[in-house]
Amino acid sequence: MASxxxxxxxxxxxxxxxALATRVRRTTDILRESFRNPTTLAGGLIVLVxxxxxxxxxxxxxxxxPNAYQMPRNFAAIDxxxxxxxxLLGTTPTGGDVLYGVVWGARNSLRLSLIVVSITVVxxxxxxxxxxxxxxxxxxxxxxxxDVFLSIPELIFALAIAATLGPAFGNIILALAIVFWVKYxxxxxxxxxxxxxxxxxxxxxxxxxxxxxIYLKDVLPNSITPVMVQAxxxxxxxxxxxxxxSFIGLAEAGLAEWGNLVxxxxxxxxxxxWWVATxxxxxxxxxxxxxxxxxxxxxxxxxxxxxxx
Amino acid sequence: MTQAAAAQPSKPLLEVxxxxxxxxxxxxxxxxxxxxxxxxxxxVSFEIxxxxxxxxxxxxxxxxxxxxxxxLRLYEPTEGRIVFxxxxxxxxxxxxxxxxxxxxxxxxxxxxxSLNPRQNVGNIVGEPLQIHGIASGRDMEKKVAxxxxxxxxxxGAANRYPHEFSGGQRQRIGxxxxxxxxxDLIVADEPVSALDVxxxxxxxxxxxxxxxxxxxxxxxxxxxxxxxxxxxDRIAVMYLGKxxxxxxxxxxxxxxxxxxxxxxxxxxxxxDPEIELQRERIILKGDLPSPVDPPFxxxxxxxxxxxxxxxxxxxxxxxxxxxxxxxxxCHYSEEIRSGALTPHDPTP
Numbered sequence: 001m002a003s004x005x006x007x008x009x010x011x012x013x014x015x016x017x018x019a020l021a022t023r024v025r026r027t028t029d030i031l032r033e034s035f036r037n038p039t040t041l042a043g044g045l046i047v048l049v050x051x052x053x054x055x056x057x058x059x060x061x062x063x064x065x066p067n068a069y070q071m072p073r074n075f076a077a078i079d080x081x082x083x084x085x086x087x088l089l090g091t092t093p094t095g096g097d098v099l100y101g102v103v104w105g106a107r108n109s110l111r112l113s114l115i116v117v118s119i120t121v122v123x124x125x126x127x128x129x130x131x132x133x134x135x136x137x138x139x140x141x142x143x144x145x146x147d148v149f150l151s152i153p154e155l156i157f158a159l160a161i162a163a164t165l166g167p168a169f170g171n172i173i174l175a176l177a178i179v180f181w182v183k184y185x186x187x188x189x190x191x192x193x194x195x196x197x198x199x200x201x202x203x204x205x206x207x208x209x210x211x212x213x214i215y216l217k218d219v220l221p222n223s224i225t226p227v228m229v230q231a232x233x234x235x236x237x238x239x240x241x242x243x244x245x246s247f248i249g250l251a252e253a254g255l256a257e258w259g260n261l262v263x264x265x266x267x268x269x270x271x272x273x274w275w276v277a278t279x280x281x282x283x284x285x286x287x288x289x290x291x292x293x294x295x296x297x298x299x300x301x302x303x304x305x306x307x308x309x
Numbered sequence: 310m311t312q313a314a315a316a317q318p319s320k321p322l323l324e325v326x327x328x329x330x331x332x333x334x335x336x337x338x339x340x341x342x343x344x345x346x347x348x349x350x351x352x353v354s355f356e357i358x359x360x361x362x363x364x365x366x367x368x369x370x371x372x373x374x375x376x377x378x379x380x381l382r383l384y385e386p387t388e389g390r391i392v393f394x395x396x397x398x399x400x401x402x403x404x405x406x407x408x409x410x411x412x413x414x415x416x417x418x419x420x421x422x423s424l425n426p427r428q429n430v431g432n433i434v435g436e437p438l439q440i441h442g443i444a445s446g447r448d449m450e451k452k453v454a455x456x457x458x459x460x461x462x463x464x465g466a467a468n469r470y471p472h473e474f475s476g477g478q479r480q481r482i483g484x485x486x487x488x489x490x491x492x493d494l495i496v497a498d499e500p501v502s503a504l505d506v507x508x509x510x511x512x513x514x515x516x517x518x519x520x521x522x523x524x525x526x527x528x529x530x531x532x533x534x535x536x537x538x539x540x541x542d543r544i545a546v547m548y549l550g551k552x553x554x555x556x557x558x559x560x561x562x563x564x565x566x567x568x569x570x571x572x573x574x575x576x577x578x579x580x581d582p583e584i585e586l587q588r589e590r591i592i593l594k595g596d597l598p599s600p601v602d603p604p605f606x607x608x609x610x611x612x613x614x615x616x617x618x619x620x621x622x623x624x625x626x627x628x629x630x631x632x633x634x635x636x637x638x639c640h641y642s643e644e645i646r647s648g649a650l651t652p653h654d655p656t657p
Binding site for chain 1: 378381383407410411413414415417418419422423424425426427428429431432435436437439440441445446447449450467468470483486487489490
């Protein structure tokens with residue numbers, strides 16, 4: 001989180017240490033309080049497992065070469081059921097290993113959600129800050145742009161962009177980044193307009209602080225919590241929409257990605273080949289559910305309306 | 310030159326001349342149309358001498374807070390001049406304003422919203438020192454400890470966060486922040502009205518002690534007349550964006566000249582049941598009129614118990630001196646005082 005320290009002069013070392021210690025303590029307090037709620041704890045644990053799976057994918061299953069994000073194909077074992085030798089979760093109609101798709105799909109999902117959420121948070125906070133902090137014409141102008149983005153349903157909008165750019169996972173990332181930033185812009189603008197009215201902002205002006213420092217030290221840190229909640233929820237949401245887009249064929253064929261696997265397996269479900277779509281579908285479900293539970297739990301603790309109970 | 314230097318001490322520290330602050334009301338979807346103004350402050354003039362405390366009283370919405378904030382240029386004046394120690398505050402560029410703000414500080418009403426919850430007290434109080442390059446690092450730590458001691462807080466408070474303190478303590482932190490730049494003038498915007506009564510007295514005494522110690526000049530904004538009387542040398546009474554009376558604290562309380570001041574004073578309970586029963590009270594009827602469209606003539610005529618036909622509705626009374634030294638904005642002060650006019654229901 002941004003703070004004013006280090007911008008002008010040096011703060012006494014003892015305070016800096018205390019400030020850091022307080023921040024750490026506050027964060028652990030928030031987490032401890034969130035995890036008192038069993039559903040939040042469950043969400044947190046599933047998130048932890050999924051993220052670990054994504055991070056250690058190469059240790060779980062050896063990376064496919066040359067492209068680790070493509071499933072290895074075994075043309076000798078097409079549509080093999082789960083339990084087949086060497087294919088614990090079976091194979092796809094094109095001989096792709098489902099277990100590989102599930103594990104490396106987690107890595108793809110983490111990649112997708114982290115990139116999209118970081119880009120959208122940065123753009124959204126920047127735009128929302130300009131609108132909320134500067135106000136006036138800037139506010140009117142930027143918020144009309146935001147309104148235009150918000151007027152198009154996000155799935156349709158992302159679909160249109162990704163389809164225009166052509167089927168590639170990178171294009172899905174780009175499409176989602178273009179669509180998702182507006183929410184953050186709105187949240188941040190609203191928060192800033194609210195925080196700006198506090199007397200401590202006027203107090204900072206009276207002591208001669210610059211606008212930039214007031215923004216960094218007084219306004220932004222007190223406006224950012226809802227963004228963290230929304231970002232957590234979006235970690236799940238982005239993967240859900242991303243899987244939807246790759247399901248309808250907007251990612252590369254054979255990509256180790258859950259939506260892609262569901263797409264490859266859907267035609268076989270009627271014929272009894274349930275495993276391809278089921279395992280990948282369950283992963284999407286788990287991922288979205290886990291981040292939603294975690295985000296909701298964080299909201300209960302961090303929401304300014306429930307703060308200070 | 311020598312003459313100017315000799316004249317210097319008698320010059321007031323702060324002069325406000327015909328200050329007007331209007332907040333525009335806008336409407337319209339694409340094009341902003343200016344459909345009116347909230348005339349929060351509408352022609353206010355006063356002076357504050359060095360070392361003096363001027364109390365500024367009036368009911369909510371009369372513009373007293375706006376006056377205080379405009380002096381510090383937290384709001385831009387629409388018209389009029391604010392001269393601080395010979396410098397026209399309204400004409401300063403941002404750099405000049407920053408320099409001047411070392412000498413003018415503010416204490417806020419709400420001790421909860423006036424401190425950033427994410428900064429520790431040391432940073433809150435030490436910030437001004439850093440910004441103006443007065444002290445940093447160890448020096449700053451030492452100065453902050455001194456400042457905290459001055460306002461009666463332990464040095465250990467520097468390490469703690471605002472939420473760990475009570476309202477009264479938070480107000481002391483705010484005071485330490487405003488003192489850190491060693492200012493000449495402090496605009497205190499209802500500094501005690503959010504505090505418990507028992508804490509109010511402590512805060513008032515602290516403000517008085519600091520005034521003596523650091524040679525401070527106060528503009529003390531409040532709605533509690535008892536508090537203002539105690540701390541002020543002179544008191545200005547505001548009604549709907551204008552000053553209606555200025556007098557020394559004692560003069561104002563013993564012989565108010567404006568009907569509004571009389572009404573305000575008669576709303577203060579007297580802790581003696583016999584006097585309280587006997588005295589004649591003036592109770593105002595109705596609400597404060599809208600500052601968007603203030604009444605014609607004297608602004609107080611819609612609620613004034615001494616209202617006279619014609620003149621009160623048509624002629625805006627100027628602030629004029631009375632023989633006793635009060636300034637009053639009423640056409641009939643002498644008649645009211647002498648008893649020639651008696652209160653009646655304001656609606657004829």
